[in-house]
Structure formats: C-alpha cells, structure tokens
Amino acid sequence: MKRQRMSDQGGTVTIHDVARHAGVSSMTVSRVINKNVNVREPLREKVMASIKALKYTMNMAARSTRAGMGGVRIGVLYSHPSASYLNEVMLGGLDQAARLGAQLLLEKCGGLQSQKNAVNRLVEAGVDGVILPPPLCDSAPTVQMLTRVGIPVLALATARPLPEVSAVRIDDFQGALALTRHLTKLGHKRIGFIKGNPTHTPTEVRYEGFLKGLSEAGIALDEGLVVQGQFTYKSGLEAGRELLDRKDPPTAIFASNDDMAAGVMAVAHGLKISIPEQLSVCGFDDTPVASTIWPQLTTVHQPIVAMGRSSVSTIFERIKELKSGEPSRPAHQLMKFTLMDRDSTGPAPK
Amino acid sequence: MKRQRMSDQGGTVTIHDVARHAGVSSMTVSRVINKNVNVREPLREKVMASIKALKYTMNMAARSTRAGMGGVRIGVLYSHPSASYLNEVMLGGLDQAARLGAQLLLEKCGGLQSQKNAVNRLVEAGVDGVILPPPLCDSAPTVQMLTRVGIPVLALATARPLPEVSAVRIDDFQGALALTRHLTKLGHKRIGFIKGNPTHTPTEVRYEGFLKGLSEAGIALDEGLVVQGQFTYKSGLEAGRELLDRKDPPTAIFASNDDMAAGVMAVAHGLKISIPEQLSVCGFDDTPVASTIWPQLTTVHQPIVAMGRSSVSTIFERIKELKSGEPSRPAHQLMKFTLMDRDSTGPAPK
DNA sequence: GGGCCAAAAGATATCGATATCAAATTGGGG
DNA sequence: CCCCAATTTGATATCGATATCTTTTGGCCC
Known part of the structure; x- marks a missing residue:
C-alpha cells in the first residue's frame, strides 16, 4: 500500500521533488549528485538527506537526452x-x-x-x-x-x-603466478601446463607467469609436461589425454583457460582418476563453465x-x-x- | 572524413531534421514512426523517404523521458x-x-x-x-x-x-518430441533418458514429450533406462555412469538439459566410448556449454x-x-x- | 568597513520525442 | 453548394536532467 501511494503520486521522485524537499534549487541537487565541487557542505548534507528520505533514483534516460552526449x-x-x-x-x-x-x-x-x-x-x-x-x-x-x-x-x-x-x-602474469604458487604450496612438483592459442597475447604471458612460479619454488621445468592447446574444450581433451597417458603423469595440471581445464577433467573422469585426490586441475578466467562442472574448478576470476x-x-x-x-x-x-x-x-x- | 563531417554537424539526425527534409511537422514524423493511423499515404511515403535518405535512427532515451513512462x-x-x-x-x-x-x-x-x-x-x-x-x-x-x-x-x-x-x-513438450523423433529416425531403439530436477516444471513436460516420441515410433518404454537427474553437471555425470555401466547400455541418451548432457559426455570420453559412432547424446536449452564441448551437442535451442x-x-x-x-x-x-x-x-x- | 573577486546558488534554455489541443482539411448529406 | 463532423496536420507544452548564464554570497585586503 505504501507502493500504491507512490503510484498515485505518479510514482517517480524527480530531482525537483528533492530540491523542494531540501529547500534548494534543482541545479544544486544535480551538482550534488554529480559530485561537482561547487556546493558547500551544509547544503550538500541537506540534499543528501532529502535524497535518502525520498528514495530518489536518477532517471538515466533523461540525463542522456541532454545536449552533446545524446546518441553516442x-x-x-x-x-x-x-x-x-x-x-x-x-x-x-x-x-x-x-x-x-x-x-x-x-x-x-x-x-x-x-x-x-x-x-x-x-x-x-x-x-x-x-x-x-x-x-x-x-x-x-x-x-x-x-x-x-x-x-x-x-x-x-x-x-x-x-x-x-x-x-x-x-x-595475466600475476594471475598465472598466483595460481602456480597455489599449486606449489599444495606440494605439487610435477605440474603439467597447457598453453593456449599462440595468436592470443594472454597465452604467452600466462606461461611466463607459470615459469616464474616454478622457478620461485625451485622446480625445474620439464618440457615434456608443457603441451600446446588452442583455448578450446577439444584441445583440452587432447592435451589432457597426452599428459595423463604418460608413464609418469603430473599430479597437477594448469590449463590456460577454463574450457581446456574442463576437457582435462573429462579425460580424468574417464580414466577414473579422482579429482582432487589423485589429480589437481586448474583453469583461468572463471567463466560459467568453471562452476558448472564437478568438482568446481579452481581458477583465476576475471571480473x-x-x-x-x-x-x-x-x-x-x-x-x-x-x-x-x-x-x-x-x-x-x-x-x-x-x-x-x-x-x-x-x-x-x- | 565522412565521419568527421557528421561529427561537425553534431552527428545525430533528429526527428526535426527529418521533418524539415520532408517538409512536414515533427509530429507527423513521430506518427509515421509509431505507425499511428492518422497519416495519409503520400505524406507517409515522403517521410519514409526522408528517414531513409538521412539515415535517421530514433533516440530511445529521449522517447522514454516523455511523461508517464519515465522511471519504469x-x-x-x-x-x-x-x-x-x-x-x-x-x-x-x-x-x-x-x-x-x-x-x-x-x-x-x-x-x-x-x-x-x-x-x-x-x-x-x-x-x-x-x-x-x-x-x-x-x-x-x-x-x-x-x-x-x-x-x-x-x-x-x-x-x-x-x-x-x-x-x-x-x-517444452514439442521440443522434447522433436528431439526424440530425431533420435528414433536415426534408428535408435534403446534410448536412455535423464530427468531434470523434479521441482521444475519443464522436467515433467520434457519427459512427456519423450514418452510421446517413443510411442510414436512404437518403442516400449524401458524404465531401467530412465534415470533421475538434477539439471546439474554432477547429476549428469552420475546418471551417465549408471546408464553406461549397464550390461546393455543404450545407444542414445537424451539428457533433459545441456549441463547433464555434458556430464554424460565426460563419462563417455572416460570409458572411451566414441560419440556419435557408439553413442548419441543430446541435451536441451542450447546454453553456451553446448557449443563449447566436443563434439558439439545436438540440442533444442531456446532463444x-x-x-x-x-x-x-x-x-x-x-x-x-x-x-x-x-x-x-x-x-x-x-x-x-x-x-x-x-x-x-x-x-x-x- | 568598503570594495573586489572568486566561489556558490539560482534561473532559464535545451535535448529529442510525444501528449494534447488547436487548426486545417476532407467528405458527404441535405 | 454549404455546413458539420470526422479526419489529418501542426503548434506548443512537457518529461527529467544538465549546460550556461546570471545573481548572490562570502572572504580578504587595504
């Protein structure tokens, strides 16, 4: 019923309502909202109080009609x-x-x-x-x-x-480094790495972060554990198979993105390798697939x-x-x- | 440089520009745009021509400021x-x-x-x-x-x-029916079905569509091939394992959504069952995962x-x-x- | 305390589209 | 052929926020 009343009034609180309530002009309200500097503290506070009291929210459409910026x-x-x-x-x-x-x-x-x-x-x-x-x-x-x-x-x-x-x-470098540190801290020494599509810049940078993480932990790079991927699920599948079919498979696999990590996990499920007990897997990006699959993927969240x-x-x-x-x-x-x-x-x- | 000129002009063509170009009032243009009836054919055509000539596009923000509809x-x-x-x-x-x-x-x-x-x-x-x-x-x-x-x-x-x-x-009924027909036309007779979360309404309706498809093809329902799932990847994993571990596994599996289908495919990959040669899998919804995984999933696209x-x-x-x-x-x-x-x-x- | 300048607050015009009402046009019956 | 009603078209006000210009205020120096 509170709502009903609002709707009867027209429903929307405008900058002018706020101005009237605070006893100032609407321009002053506009200035307060836009954090323009030329408003003295007492007035600013009064306006802020009125905004709160009336639950004012700006009408974005109206703002954008204003000259110049229209139609960007x-x-x-x-x-x-x-x-x-x-x-x-x-x-x-x-x-x-x-x-x-x-x-x-x-x-x-x-x-x-x-x-x-x-x-x-x-x-x-x-x-x-x-x-x-x-x-x-x-x-x-x-x-x-x-x-x-x-x-x-x-x-x-x-x-x-x-x-x-x-x-x-x-x-990307710091992200890959953080993830690698996470793995080394868990005691992993044989870590597989799946590179991404070589034409994308993050591919190389993430690999560099990984290398840095290894060297920090004093682990020598085993080139046999580095496999080329393409950032696709399918390439993850293939790379995962290659790594896990080895006589001495890694105890952890760092895939350069989530899709490839999902591929690795599919292979592991197939080989009845349990995750994370026998194999740790991590991805990169935190796309929806990371929380869809099971177990949920350790990864670097890009916002x-x-x-x-x-x-x-x-x-x-x-x-x-x-x-x-x-x-x-x-x-x-x-x-x-x-x-x-x-x-x-x-x-x-x- | 074409662009430069536009930017000098202000860049944006308004309803008024169109009106001037067509030699009418801006209201008439507005009426033409909104398909209001009260505009005679010759004028409407002139206006349409001007809109095309000037490449007019409406400024939606401005429209929505107009009284009443503001702030929905x-x-x-x-x-x-x-x-x-x-x-x-x-x-x-x-x-x-x-x-x-x-x-x-x-x-x-x-x-x-x-x-x-x-x-x-x-x-x-x-x-x-x-x-x-x-x-x-x-x-x-x-x-x-x-x-x-x-x-x-x-x-x-x-x-x-x-x-x-x-x-x-x-x-959902017709969708599940279409998918089932697709499978039966391919010659599948033993079709596994993974139900979704029982509290969601599509679960039941999709199952009904599946049953209808079976009966159309004259296939008797084998209740052992119907497994309860939860619409999650994990439940797809479990259901897939249950179906594929049978002595007489199905030749096709209809999962009630894509996430579960992805789970089934992960299990199949693990068991080295090749898709689609040995097993057909289909999902429902066509979420991004359907085109991420490999092979890409046959499914019903929801727009x-x-x-x-x-x-x-x-x-x-x-x-x-x-x-x-x-x-x-x-x-x-x-x-x-x-x-x-x-x-x-x-x-x-x- | 007067004068002056910068900062602060207000008044007004404006954006693009449309509602509303007024003006113009049409059409048809007497 | 004229007049009234219905339809078509135009003029103007309006929406909410802000740019711009104007007025007011306050502080500082002499």
Missing part, C-alpha cells in the same frame, strides 16, 4: 570469443551503456576481409568508438583501420596493451562483467573528451583478479 | 539458475530495457525466507513489475506475494504457465536472449496499461525453438 554509439566488434565470455562482456557493457544513454552496436566478423567489411559497417553506422574483446583486441590491422579514420579503440583483455590504444585488462562495464565507460569518457575538443589520451585500466580456490585442487598425493 | 523499474528475481542462462536473459533484458528507457533491478535470493526479504526489497525500491526466470517462475509463494501487493509478474520459461500470470516460454528481451517488453506493456488505467490481461507468449542438429548424434550402431 559504441561498436563492439568480435570474431570468435567463447560464447559465455562475450555474454558477460555484453552484460556489463549494455548495463553501463544504458546508464550513460549510449547505444551499443554488436558486429561480428571472421577473417581479415570480413574484418574490413565489419569496420566499414560500423563507420557507416556512425559509431564514435569501438570496443574489441579478445581475440580481436590483438589484431593490429583492425586497430589500425579504426584509428586511421579517427575512431578511438579500446582493447579488452589484451595481455600486451599498446600505449596508443586504450585498454581494460587484468594482469568480466565489470570489465565490460568499465570498457564502455572508459571509451565513453574518451569520446566525450574528443567531441568537446579537450586533450585526450588513451586510458589504461588494470582490474583486480581473484584466485578462486574451489574443489578441483588439493594436496599433492604422495 | 522492472525487477529480476532469481535464485539458482545456471550462470550462463541468467547471463543470456539479462543480455536481452538489459538491451530491451535500454531501448524502452526502463531500469532493471537484479535481486538474488535463496530459500523461502530469503525470497520474502528479496520481494520486500524490490517493493521498497518501487518496482513496477517483476520477471521471474527459472526456477523461481514456478514458485507459487513468490508469485502470490507479488500479486498480492498489485505488482504484475512474468514467469520466464515455465513449462506450465498459469492463466493469471504473464509468461514467455517455448513449448534465451530473445526471451529476455520479450519478457521486458511484455511486462513493460502490462505496466503501461496498468498505469494508464487501461484494461489489462496477463500476456502469454510462445517463442519458437530450433532443433540444433550438431555432432553428438548419429545413426544407431548395429
């Missing part, structure tokens, strides 16, 4: 990311775009010619900036095509950011949703600066990863 | 759906919400008491409607709590829609993103009607499913 269009150009990865990126991205009143255009492409076409379509559509999720974030031709026509680009989750291109990412959100707001800021002629430099943002210690890793067997 | 808030209340399922729902939902200028509030809950709290939080936040993805779509207490305070509810992907609650769904989108617009319409005092009835929408014939099914072995 941001393209998201992707080629072959894992489906769930892109989902999460878009989840955060769309949410943030809605907040900012920007429009997101999703465009798919395949090979190089197809990339050219896709870029043209985006330019035709009048995008003001483009986000490149992996693996396109590392495609030099695509980045060049876009920057040449003056469109700012943001590389999402690249492991080797270029200084002249904005980027949002985690520290993908937050990274999608951050990508949109970062490139949005850049666009705003460029449009208003302010000086603007590419922005680089490093997000925090989290080591998800779940059930697929355990102490090394004797 | 739609809650999404979920408990334990698979992560990727919820992602996709939100993907479509957020996109549509942005288009309509509505706000989406995501709220999580667990048990019954927690559901009460979550409902209260949503009411407190002033939501105008609530979407319930599975499994909450079938929770009578939650639905009642909400309807009692006059908040319209939409059940997403329930298999047994209530006449008094709006719903967006696919026909989850579209369903999320549709849920938002359906409940938005309902809210609009209720707010403006128009007569309003719950809306039921049936989406088309697609049989995805991929690589995990093949002809029955001799």
Whole structure:
C-alpha cells in the first residue's frame, strides 16, 4: 500500500521533488549528485538527506537526452570469443551503456576481409568508438583501420596493451603466478601446463607467469609436461589425454583457460582418476563453465562483467573528451583478479 | 572524413531534421514512426523517404523521458539458475530495457525466507513489475506475494504457465518430441533418458514429450533406462555412469538439459566410448556449454536472449496499461525453438 | 568597513520525442 | 453548394536532467 501511494503520486521522485524537499534549487541537487565541487557542505548534507528520505533514483534516460552526449554509439566488434565470455562482456557493457544513454552496436566478423567489411559497417553506422574483446583486441590491422579514420579503440583483455590504444585488462602474469604458487604450496612438483592459442597475447604471458612460479619454488621445468592447446574444450581433451597417458603423469595440471581445464577433467573422469585426490586441475578466467562442472574448478576470476562495464565507460569518457575538443589520451585500466580456490585442487598425493 | 563531417554537424539526425527534409511537422514524423493511423499515404511515403535518405535512427532515451513512462523499474528475481542462462536473459533484458528507457533491478535470493526479504526489497525500491526466470517462475509463494501487493509478474520459461500470470516460454513438450523423433529416425531403439530436477516444471513436460516420441515410433518404454537427474553437471555425470555401466547400455541418451548432457559426455570420453559412432547424446536449452564441448551437442535451442528481451517488453506493456488505467490481461507468449542438429548424434550402431 | 573577486546558488534554455489541443482539411448529406 | 463532423496536420507544452548564464554570497585586503 505504501507502493500504491507512490503510484498515485505518479510514482517517480524527480530531482525537483528533492530540491523542494531540501529547500534548494534543482541545479544544486544535480551538482550534488554529480559530485561537482561547487556546493558547500551544509547544503550538500541537506540534499543528501532529502535524497535518502525520498528514495530518489536518477532517471538515466533523461540525463542522456541532454545536449552533446545524446546518441553516442559504441561498436563492439568480435570474431570468435567463447560464447559465455562475450555474454558477460555484453552484460556489463549494455548495463553501463544504458546508464550513460549510449547505444551499443554488436558486429561480428571472421577473417581479415570480413574484418574490413565489419569496420566499414560500423563507420557507416556512425559509431564514435569501438570496443574489441579478445581475440580481436590483438589484431593490429583492425586497430589500425579504426584509428586511421579517427575512431578511438579500446582493447579488452589484451595481455600486451599498446600505449596508443586504450585498454581494460587484468594482469595475466600475476594471475598465472598466483595460481602456480597455489599449486606449489599444495606440494605439487610435477605440474603439467597447457598453453593456449599462440595468436592470443594472454597465452604467452600466462606461461611466463607459470615459469616464474616454478622457478620461485625451485622446480625445474620439464618440457615434456608443457603441451600446446588452442583455448578450446577439444584441445583440452587432447592435451589432457597426452599428459595423463604418460608413464609418469603430473599430479597437477594448469590449463590456460577454463574450457581446456574442463576437457582435462573429462579425460580424468574417464580414466577414473579422482579429482582432487589423485589429480589437481586448474583453469583461468572463471567463466560459467568453471562452476558448472564437478568438482568446481579452481581458477583465476576475471571480473568480466565489470570489465565490460568499465570498457564502455572508459571509451565513453574518451569520446566525450574528443567531441568537446579537450586533450585526450588513451586510458589504461588494470582490474583486480581473484584466485578462486574451489574443489578441483588439493594436496599433492604422495 | 565522412565521419568527421557528421561529427561537425553534431552527428545525430533528429526527428526535426527529418521533418524539415520532408517538409512536414515533427509530429507527423513521430506518427509515421509509431505507425499511428492518422497519416495519409503520400505524406507517409515522403517521410519514409526522408528517414531513409538521412539515415535517421530514433533516440530511445529521449522517447522514454516523455511523461508517464519515465522511471519504469522492472525487477529480476532469481535464485539458482545456471550462470550462463541468467547471463543470456539479462543480455536481452538489459538491451530491451535500454531501448524502452526502463531500469532493471537484479535481486538474488535463496530459500523461502530469503525470497520474502528479496520481494520486500524490490517493493521498497518501487518496482513496477517483476520477471521471474527459472526456477523461481514456478514458485507459487513468490508469485502470490507479488500479486498480492498489485505488482504484475512474468514467469520466464515455465513449462506450465498459469492463466493469471504473464509468461514467455517455448513449448517444452514439442521440443522434447522433436528431439526424440530425431533420435528414433536415426534408428535408435534403446534410448536412455535423464530427468531434470523434479521441482521444475519443464522436467515433467520434457519427459512427456519423450514418452510421446517413443510411442510414436512404437518403442516400449524401458524404465531401467530412465534415470533421475538434477539439471546439474554432477547429476549428469552420475546418471551417465549408471546408464553406461549397464550390461546393455543404450545407444542414445537424451539428457533433459545441456549441463547433464555434458556430464554424460565426460563419462563417455572416460570409458572411451566414441560419440556419435557408439553413442548419441543430446541435451536441451542450447546454453553456451553446448557449443563449447566436443563434439558439439545436438540440442533444442531456446532463444534465451530473445526471451529476455520479450519478457521486458511484455511486462513493460502490462505496466503501461496498468498505469494508464487501461484494461489489462496477463500476456502469454510462445517463442519458437530450433532443433540444433550438431555432432553428438548419429545413426544407431548395429 | 568598503570594495573586489572568486566561489556558490539560482534561473532559464535545451535535448529529442510525444501528449494534447488547436487548426486545417476532407467528405458527404441535405 | 454549404455546413458539420470526422479526419489529418501542426503548434506548443512537457518529461527529467544538465549546460550556461546570471545573481548572490562570502572572504580578504587595504
């Protein structure tokens, strides 16, 4: 019934209602909300109190109609990311775009010619900036095509950011290092490693993190335990079979992403190798599959949703600066990863 | 440089630009766009031509500021759906919400008491409607709590829609039937079936579709080939082991969802049973895992993103009607499913 | 304490689309 | 051929938030 009353009033509390309640002008309220500096403390407090009292929430649509920023269009150009990865990126991205009143255009492409076409379509559509999720974030031709026509680009989750291109990412090296330390602390000495697709930048960087972890623990690298994968489930299956069919199989396997780790675990289940008692497995990314499979996967959590959100707001800021002629430099943002210690890793067997 | 020119102009084509170009008032353009009836053919054509010529696209944010519809808030209340399922729902939902200028509030809950709290939080936040993805779509207490305070509810992907609650769904019965026919046409006679969580409505309905498919093909049900699952990967693992450890294992297994099918495939890989040569496996839902695993899974595609989108617009319409005092009835929408014939099914072995 | 400048607060115009009401046009019956 | 009703079109106000300009306030120096 409380609700009923609200609905009778029209339901929505506006900035003007807050202003009236606080006895100030609506501009002052707007300034408080946007953390503009020119508001004195007593007024700011009164306004904050009124916002709380009236349970005011901003109408984002209205904000975005305001001059200048209306109709910002941001393209998201992707080629072959894992489906769930892109989902999460878009989840955060769309949410943030809605907040900012920007429009997101999703465009798919395949090979190089197809990339050219896709870029043209985006330019035709009048995008003001483009986000490149992996693996396109590392495609030099695509980045060049876009920057040449003056469109700012943001590389999402690249492991080797270029200084002249904005980027949002985690520290793949530190992530892999943390995971390796986790394994060595559990007593593992024979650790298998499955590399990812060699054309993606995180592949190499994660491997470097792994090597660093080994050397920290004083373990010599056994090259026979390093297998090339492709970041796909199938390649995980094959790599897992190769590692587990050895006479001296590893006691732990570090797969460069979750999909491959899931493949390894499928093989292990088949060989009736119990996880984590006989074999520890870990992945990377914390995509949904990591918590779907059983036992749940120890992995490095990339805050993908937050990274999608951050990508949109970062490139949005850049666009705003460029449009208003302010000086603007590419922005680089490093997000925090989290080591998800779940059930697929355990102490090394004797 | 084409782009540069646009940016100099301000970049965005508005309804007024179109009006000037067509030599009419902006209201007329608005009416054409919204398919209102009161526009004569010659004018409509002129306007359409101008829209095309100027590549006009509507600014959705501006539309939603207009009186009345401002600040529609739609809650999404979920408990334990698979992560990727919820992602996709939100993907479509957020996109549509942005288009309509509505706000989406995501709220999580667990048990019954927690559901009460979550409902209260949503009411407190002033939501105008609530979407319930599975499994909450079938929770009578939650639905009642909400309807009692006059908040319209939409059940997403329930298999047994209530006449008094709006719903967006696919026909689970027909989907399961189509999949079963696919298997019988391939010559399979011994088909294992893994049921889902018994508290979810699709569980039973999919099973009924399976039974219908069997009887159509003149195959008698072997109850020993029907195993209880829980819609989880782990339960698929266990059910798969049970079915494949039999003396007379089935030549095909129909898992009630993709996660369980993935579990079955992991077991099969372990037993070195090749798919699809020795065993056909199929799932249901076409979540990302279906195209992640190898071989890719034959399954029934639920257009989850579209369903999320549709849920938002359906409940938005309902809210609009209720707010403006128009007569309003719950809306039921049936989406088309697609049989995805991929690589995990093949002809029955001799 | 007066004058001056910067900071703070307010008033007003504006964004793009649409509701609403007024004006213009059409059509048809007398 | 005229007049009224129904339809089509246009003018204007409005939504919520903010840019911009204007007014007010407060502090500081002499």
